[in-house]
Amino acid sequence: MSRETVISVGHGKNQAGKYDPGAVSGDKKYHEHRIAGRIAKYASDYLQCDLINYDGSRNLPERIKDVNAGDYGFAAEIHLNAGGGTGTETFYYHGSPTGRRAADEICRNVSAALNVRDRGAKTRLNAQGKDYFGFIRQTKPCAVLVESVFIDCGSDLDKVKTEQGAKTCGEAIAKGIENALAENTRYEVAERAVCVRSGAGEEFPVRRRLLKGEKFTVTVTAKRGRWGKLDDGSGWVNLESGCRRVKK
Numbered sequence: 001m002s003r004e005t006v007i008s009v010g011h012g013k014n015q016a017g018k019y020d021p022g023a024v025s026g027d028k029k030y031h032e033h034r035i036a037g038r039i040a041k042y043a044s045d046y047l048q049c050d051l052i053n054y055d056g057s058r059n060l061p062e063r064i065k066d067v068n069a070g071d072y073g074f075a076a077e078i079h080l081n082a083g084g085g086t087g088t089e090t091f092y093y094h095g096s097p098t099g100r101r102a103a104d105e106i107c108r109n110v111s112a113a114l115n116v117r118d119r120g121a122k123t124r125l126n127a128q129g130k131d132y133f134g135f136i137r138q139t140k141p142c143a144v145l146v147e148s149v150f151i152d153c154g155s156d157l158d159k160v161k162t163e164q165g166a167k168t169c170g171e172a173i174a175k176g177i178e179n180a181l182a183e184n185t186r187y188e189v190a191e192r193a194v195c196v197r198s199g200a201g202e203e204f205p206v207r208r209r210l211l212k213g214e215k216f217t218v219t220v221t222a223k224r225g226r227w228g229k230l231d232d233g234s235g236w237v238n239l240e241s242g243c244r245r246v247k248k
């Protein structure tokens with residue numbers, strides 16, 4: 001199964017094709033879709049993974065179709081909560097241990113990074129006993145829906161409305177996903193030295209090199225499994241550039 005993650009942005013377009021802001025702040029200045037988009041962008045940058053609906057061009061059925069058309073192992077859609085409350089919570093596919101672990105890790109990381117209440121991993125079912133959220137119910141990979149913080153709570157909104165706040169939140173979500181999905185696969189440099197780069201692509205700068213015979217551990221992969229992120233966080237390696245898998 002694919003280990004690749006995809007991040008989706010909630011709202012932006014409704015089923016009639018009109019702009020759907022999602023929830024809005026009390027002063028109407030902040031829209032859920034726009035803040036979720038920036039949080040999601042930082043999460044996908046951190047994980048070097050695909051991002052859906054950043055521009056608000058995909059409604060929910062289209063986003064679900066996008067997720068199911070890709071060979072993804074995990075999907076997370078980013079939202080902001082509303083309705084009077086504070087803190088962070090994440091919904092997961094009921095009965096999924098991976099979903100539960102990811103939801104727990106995301107909440108723990110966001111709560112710590114933003115210093116907001118951890119409302120925890122949750123499931124929500126409809127009257128038929130199926131998962132309430134279409135993004136969780138109708139997507140093929142293990143899926144979670146992240147309610148980052150409450151947009152209608154002033155102190156919560158303050159934490160994510162700035163660029164730095166969105167970055168902190170997005171990276172915390174990404175680290176939670178990374179922790180939950182880490183498989184810790186061991187590799188060895190087989191032929192010649194390989195570059196450790198700052199991102200998953202030859203266009204990213206080289207941070208250091210691994211020499212022939214050196215072993216390393218990969219936690220997550222990106223770009224269809226071609227790039228692996230080192231467990232010490234030092235960067236990304238092209239796994240097809242002369243590396244081979246070895247036993248732990």
Ligand SMILES: [Zn+2]
Pocket residue numbers: 010011022023032079080
């Ligand atoms: Zn929403």
